[in-house]
Amino acid sequence: MxxxxxxxxxxxxxxxxxxxxxxxxxxxxxxxxxxxxxxxxxxxxxxxxxxxxxxxxxxxxxxxxxxxxxxxxxxxxxxxxxxxxxxxxxxxxxxxxxxxxxxxxxxxxxxxxxxxxxxxxxxxxxxxxxxxxxxxxxxxxxxxxxxxxxxxxxxxxxxxxxxxALDRTPEGMENGAPDWLIAACTKAHDPAVFRDGAAGFVAATGRAHPHVSRTMRRFMGLTPSDYINTLRMDHAARQLTGTSDPLPEIAADCGLPNLSHFHKLFLSHMGETPLRYRRARQANLIQPRL
Structure with a gap:
């Protein structure tokens, strides 16, 4: 031409x-x-x-x-x-x-x-x-x-x-990752996806679970569960700081109705229990006088 x-x-x-x-x-x-x-x-x-x-x-x-x-x-x-x-x-x-x-x-x-x-x-x-x-x-x-x-x-x-709103390469992902994985990582920030755990993430890729796991380990050094649980705990942390919602409600919103499991995951990711995390950060908020 x-x-x-x-x-x-x-x-x-x-x-x-x-x-x-x-x-x-x-x-x-x-x-x-x-x-x-x-x-x-x-x-x-x-x-x-x-x-x-x-x-x-x-x-x-x-x-x-x-x-x-x-x-x-x-x-x-x-x-x-x-x-x-x-x-x-x-x-x-x-x-x-x-x-x-x-x-x-x-x-x-x-x-x-x-x-x-x-x-x-x-x-x-x-x-x-x-x-x-x-x-x-x-x-x-x-x-x-x-x-x-x-x-x-x-x-x-x-x-x-x-x-x-465009798909972005997540931090820590190596160059050359397939577009479908980048797109799935973007979709996984939606509570409708991460509430379903690793299964929700795999469904968003449209690929078989073993293939998704191998690809994630290669380009991110993580399993689908690792990635989804990080997103869940980040979401929980925002809810704990920015709302007065009770812990069982926040846990359920993350797709973790088992409160004991939610506590263990949050402590593992954030280094504090959910209650201590909320108290420390909400105490530092400046409340306007009426």
Whole structure:
């Protein structure tokens, strides 16, 4: 394929920080790969899309999200399932083009973004996935952004919550860990997952328990139970400090209805009993006078 380049000068009007658009993709193979001198966030809103890059082609489905950085050569093509009618389900993407300099400035202010999304050290667009609930929230936020002035403030109000919600490599995980493990570690912070213990974590991976255990030991030096119990105790610690909920209720909320077992795990992880931990930290809170 030949290469063409899109310019920010031709894309953004004066003072515009972003341009949000939706497009139905042509099902013909794009005649050119292209690059651009600005960042672009693209997600598949409907149907199937084929991404073309120098590395080859990859099919994307509804909910897949692309983070495209300057000079990353790419092209997008609409796809229809085999046997589908010519007027069948269209391939629709949403594109958020971002003025040069904005992404660099955000990264400079937030070091936690290093290695994530636009800040990943890759020569190809970074790809992540949003499930149906997350995609609905993303589309709703995009509608709000579409009605907003095209200034940096409103762009960042859209971007930052979205970036915070992305899967991140947990601390202590070695490089090269599979995406499914990173995604499962992110999901495991949800009480609905960690309440079910190691079984809930394994279910979130979609893999067999022995395979998950071997992979976790290799890249994290932990078992699924070790990881989940750490998340449970971190959650319990926040509840003990920030609420007046009774211990049995907090234990049950962690998925540990056996109070004796909860006490032992908390003491092992925090070095204090739950009651001592609560008293020490709540005593240090400054209570306003009424």
């Amino acid at each position: 030949n290469i063409m380049t899109l310019s920010a000068n031709d894309t953004f009007a004066a003072e515009e920080a972003f341009v949000l658009s939706r497009a139905e993709l042509d099902t013909r193979r794009p005649p050119h790969l292209h690059t651009q001198d600005f960042h672009e966030l693209v997600w598949v809103q409907n149907g199937t899309v084929r991404l073309h890059t120098d590395a080859g082609k990859r099919d994307l489905s509804e909910g897949d999200v692309l983070f495209i950085s300057p000079d990353q050569r790419h092209g997008l093509q609409g796809r229809r399932p085999k046997g589908a009618q010519a007027d069948g389900e269209a391939s629709i993407v949403v594109s958020l083009a971002i003025r040069p300099g904005v992404i660099k400035a955000i990264g400079n202010r937030h070091e936690d973004l290093a290695g994530v999304a636009f800040w990943a050290a890759t020569t190809e667009p970074t790809i992540t996935h949003r499930d149906m609930r997350q995609l609905a929230a993303l589309n709703q936020a995009a509608l709000q952004l579409e009605r907003s002035p095209r200034r940096k403030l409103y762009l960042e109000a859209f971007l930052l919550p979205f970036l915070v």
